[in-house]
Amino acid sequence: MGFSADVFWQHRLVFLNGAATTFLLAALAFVGATILGVILALASMPERSRVVRGLASGVVDLLRATPLLVLVFMVYLVLPEFGLPALPAIATFVAVLALVHGAYYGEDLRAALDSLPSGYRDGAFALGLRRWQTLLHVELPLALRQALPALTATSVGLVKDTSIASVIALPEITYVARALAANEFRFLEGWLTAAALYLISTALITRLGLALERALPGRA
């Protein structure tokens, strides 16, 4: 059973919807993961207390060791058991995706902050900058530049992981492809569309990462 352009065209709106859902999940989770990542990285700086650092690295390690799907069920089914409100499927999934990839972003940023020579901070202090100014204007931009290759790889992982939303029946592109194969026995059309979407996103994110690496200040 080969590729049929007719079948593809018939389902164009379904595919478009699926692609939009994938994009929405990735974009929302990206925002959440970035915020969490910065918080986790700031919490694991050497100047924090032992307790805070230990807590941050514990959260990072635990989240990175958890299969995304297990965490989805934890938030979706287990939290309501403890009297917390049950979130809708899409909110649950975005929250879990943001949690897991926030942990990865946090680790990427922490490693970059650790690798900055202390001379930058000393220089900033000598210029009379306050601690938060040093962080905002000196350390974070340099760390961001340093962490970019890792952040790019993590972001590609985030987009790929949106596919797991299909398991809880969120109609993103992988779900659409699978439904087409299971219900109408048309496998190739949906699969190729989904594969193309992921390949293009990966290529775009990688390009964007490289462009940012060139644009941001800091050593190569």
Add this chain to the structure above:
Amino acid sequence: MSGLEITCLAAFGGLLTGLAIALALGPVAAFGPKWLQRLVQAYVLLFRSLPVLLTLFLVYFGVATIWKPLSAIAAGVVSLGLYTGAQLSEVFRGAITSVPQRLIDAGRALGLPFSKLLFTIIGPLAIRRALPSVVSMGASSLKASTLVSALGASELLLTGQQVAARTLLIAPTYICLWAFYAVTCLALTSAGRALERRWRMLG
């Protein structure tokens, strides 16, 4: 088979398949003719860019369309193998190219044939550099094995879901599941990191 057995089969089977792929493709990517290197690059790029779930559907539905239906577990082993194989091929290629050129030159000067060069000089050094990543990759493989449940294979997660639905012991079941995956993955990644530290100066 029990859920744990299927999970282990998918995770370890996938990892071993990937290891076999990488052992074959790593040297090709480092020393092969240009067109073969390109081919390996294309494989690596494709299966690193596709979500494991989509690879899983490719193997499961694709093989069923052109040949005969595959069991969900077999599809899981093959897809996890393709995924870990792509990741590890890149690791092996990097490990091989990190072997200092002077060692290879020294081997050549001794008149060693290429096969000897590969197995007695490049291999042992490259394995040391690559093995920590293989151990850590075990954690990725274990995490990704949960996706096989989407095809209806009763691995640990799906079995857990069924237990939770039947007994209504929802919180205890999922917390146990979480603990199993987290502890095993943490152990694997720490083992990988420990190996990396231990072999750093020897590489």
